[in-house]
Amino acid sequence: MPSMLLKMSNKDEVHAMTPGRISYAATIAFALLSVPATAETIQVTIDKLVFAPTVVNAKIGDTIEWINKDALVHTATVRNGDWDVNIPANQRGQIQLKKAGAVDYYCKLHPNMTGRLVVAP
Amino acid sequence: MIARLSAGLAALCLLSAPALAQGAAKPTDPQIVHIAYTAGQLDIEAAKQALEKSKNKEVREFANDMVRDHTEVNKQALALVEKLKVKPEDNDTSRSLTKQAAAKRDELAKLNGTAFDKAYVANEVGYHKTVNGALETTLIPSASNAELKNLLQTGLKIFQGHQQHAEHVAKDVK
Numbered sequence: 317m318p319s320m321l322l323k324m325s326n327k328d329e330v331h332a333m334t335p336g337r338i339s340y341a342a343t344i345a346f347a348l349l350s351v352p353a354t355a356e357t358i359q360v361t362i363d364k365l366v367f368a369p370t371v372v373n374a375k376i377g378d379t380i381e382w383i384n385k386d387a388l389v390h391t392a393t394v395r396n397g398d399w400d401v402n403i404p405a406n407q408r409g410q411i412q413l414k415k416a417g418a419v420d421y422y423c424k425l426h427p428n429m430t431g432r433l434v435v436a437p
Numbered sequence: 438m439i440a441r442l443s444a445g446l447a448a449l450c451l452l453s454a455p456a457l458a459q460g461a462a463k464p465t466d467p468q469i470v471h472i473a474y475t476a477g478q479l480d481i482e483a484a485k486q487a488l489e490k491s492k493n494k495e496v497r498e499f500a501n502d503m504v505r506d507h508t509e510v511n512k513q514a515l516a517l518v519e520k521l522k523v524k525p526e527d528n529d530t531s532r533s534l535t536k537q538a539a540a541k542r543d544e545l546a547k548l549n550g551t552a553f554d555k556a557y558v559a560n561e562v563g564y565h566k567t568v569n570g571a572l573e574t575t576l577i578p579s580a581s582n583a584e585l586k587n588l589l590q591t592g593l594k595i596f597q598g599h600q601q602h603a604e605h606v607a608k609d610v611k
Contacts, residue, residue, distance in 0.1 A: 364591050364594065365591070365594045365595060365598065387509050387513070388505075388506055388509055388595065389502075389505065405509075423598070424602070425502050425506075425598065425602060426594075426595060426597075426598025426599070426601070426602065427598060427601040427602055427605065428594065428597050428598045428601055429598065
């Protein structure tokens with residue numbers, strides 16, 4: 317495994333040396349940098365049955381990523397029925413926001429866990 | 438008026454008497470661990486009965502959730518017991534919980550279909566309510582080890598979640 321990683325980085329270096337590749341790489345880097353300005357991934361941690369932060373301000377196109385630190389399965393289930401994300405124990409779950417407005421969500425398995433997303437257009 | 442007042446007082450006394458505390462002495466950590474572990478095991482057994490008998494999708498999913506969550510919590514309890522070198526100690530509360538659960542299991546064994554589903558889910562609501570009450574009023578305040586107290590507090594949050602989940606299923610099973 318370490319030798320493979322080494323090989324890959326060597327290859328990248330060779331490519332980066334050619335002038336054409338440099339501007340290409342720069343374009344890619346620029347594109348990557350500019351992506352977060354339009355759509356972000358916002359992380360919400362689940363720890364001991366608490367969504368943190370409880371309230372998230374986001375906008376359409378953003379992705380919410382729940383990071384489940386509990387050894388229990390949880391869900392992020394929106395009350396209006398639009399989406400229902402299963403989040404296995406010690407794993408992550410995601411949803412991309414497609415509608416503006418404020419929505420409340422909860423865990424179906426432990427309904428005392430609640431959160432809110434405020435989605436701007 | 439006086440009669441009414443004293444009746445009210447009596448009701449209050451009944452309510453404030455810790456649901457599971459038998460005898461005046463507060464439980465020790467080895468007893469608390471035993472009670473908490475037993476309560477979890479009994480709910481797993483109840484869920485297994487439901488998985489054998491019920492054909493209702495929501496009830497079966499709930500039962501599976503109970504098996505999974507209580508197994509995990511008890512796994513953590515055992516790990517803590519090992520770490521703290523506490524030897525769980527059987528006690529009257531554990532024995533009485535086990536006895537009540539066995540009686541309930543026999544009662545439920547005679548039911549089938551929706552009648553079983555309703556009775557199982559109703560018992561899950563009541564059982565979690567009782568255990569949560571005991572955790573809040575007796576077990577958590579009596580626990581002297583901080584890590585044990587912590588585990589019980591997280592357990593309480595999980596079981597309060599189960600209670601709400603069971604209440605939700607109970608509405609659907611009607």
